[in-house]
Amino acid sequence: MNQQDIEKAAQMILAAREVVVFTGAGVSTESGIPDFRSPDGIWSRYDPEDFTIQRFIASKEARKRNWRLREELIAANYQPNPAHIAIADLERMGKLRCVITQNIDGLHQAAGNSPDRVIEIHGTIKFAKCLECDKRFPITDVLQRIKNGDEDPHCEVCGGLLKAATISFGEAMPQKEMYEAEKASRECDLFIVIGSSLVVYPAAQLPIIAKRSGAKLIIVNFTPTDQDSMADLVLHGKAGEVMSAILEKVREKVS
Ligand code: APR
Numbered sequence: 001m002n003q004q005d006i007e008k009a010a011q012m013i014l015a016a017r018e019v020v021v022f023t024g025a026g027v028s029t030e031s032g033i034p035d036f037r038s039p040d041g042i043w044s045r046y047d048p049e050d051f052t053i054q055r056f057i058a059s060k061e062a063r064k065r066n067w068r069l070r071e072e073l074i075a076a077n078y079q080p081n082p083a084h085i086a087i088a089d090l091e092r093m094g095k096l097r098c099v100i101t102q103n104i105d106g107l108h109q110a111a112g113n114s115p116d117r118v119i120e121i122h123g124t125i126k127f128a129k130c131l132e133c134d135k136r137f138p139i140t141d142v143l144q145r146i147k148n149g150d151e152d153p154h155c156e157v158c159g160g161l162l163k164a165a166t167i168s169f170g171e172a173m174p175q176k177e178m179y180e181a182e183k184a185s186r187e188c189d190l191f192i193v194i195g196s197s198l199v200v201y202p203a204a205q206l207p208i209i210a211k212r213s214g215a216k217l218i219i220v221n222f223t224p225t226d227q228d229s230m231a232d233l234v235l236h237g238k239a240g241e242v243m244s245a246i247l248e249k250v251r252e253k254v255s
Helices: 003-015 053-058 060-076 082-092 107-111 139-147 175-187 205-212 239-254
Strands: 019-023 096-101 118-120 123-130 136-138 162-166 190-194 216-221 233-236
Touching: 003 190, 003 216, 003 233, 003 239, 019 082, 019 205, 053 060, 060 123, 060 139, 060 162, 082 096, 082 107, 082 239, 096 175, 118 175, 123 139, 136 139, 139 162, 175 205, 190 205, 205 216, 216 239
Parallel strands: 019 096, 019 190, 096 118, 190 216, 216 233
Antiparallel strands: 123 136, 123 162
């Protein structure tokens, strides 16, 4: 971790009028949640094809595998790590417009970010939704039904298929969340990507929108991303260490 880059990032945050943070699975790996495309990531253990909306609707076996992964994530009761805490500190300092996250784990809210400042563009694992009537149920209630033997749960209101309220491949992006995310990306003057390979669109379009709208772009990621060449500053390292060091430097400068 290069101290000059930490210093530069802190200066860019202090100089910014409005910061947007954009996170991917890499911000949660230090909480114990595997990411998707690293060597030991989720797609090394599960077939992404099983997680398309088409397969979910067509195959009871795929739905059972999908519920098993959700059960694994909920049962582990993961906690926020220093990267989430640092991002919540940015909000506490009054610098953060919002966190746009691809993650479904709810750890930004658990770390202290206000729910209305967390835009979950790939949905959330905290609820299940009916694919017919869109009614929502706490996911713990649905997982309990599965534990009680209902291995393919359907909506109690209309009989439609239930699914975790995440956005699967092939499923439409949430309109309200994407509108808010694109607006924030256009209007901010500093966009910070943390822990994303930036290979999944339309999410990965957001840093490009920010940059094209005149914002400065910082990328904090363990490995190089497709958009490093476009960034004003790239810090390759662990999100927890890098973000904690940056926020410590910011606090030093404002005290
Ligand atoms: N610190 C910094 N970066 C990290 C860390 C860490 N502790 N751990 C992992 N990373 C980096 C990895 O090097 C990788 O480049 O985070 C990135 C995570 O990339 P992906 O696994 O592709 O996750 P993400 O970018 O969030 O994927 C986007 O793809 O499968 C879909 O819906 C899923 O929302 C997800 C989307």
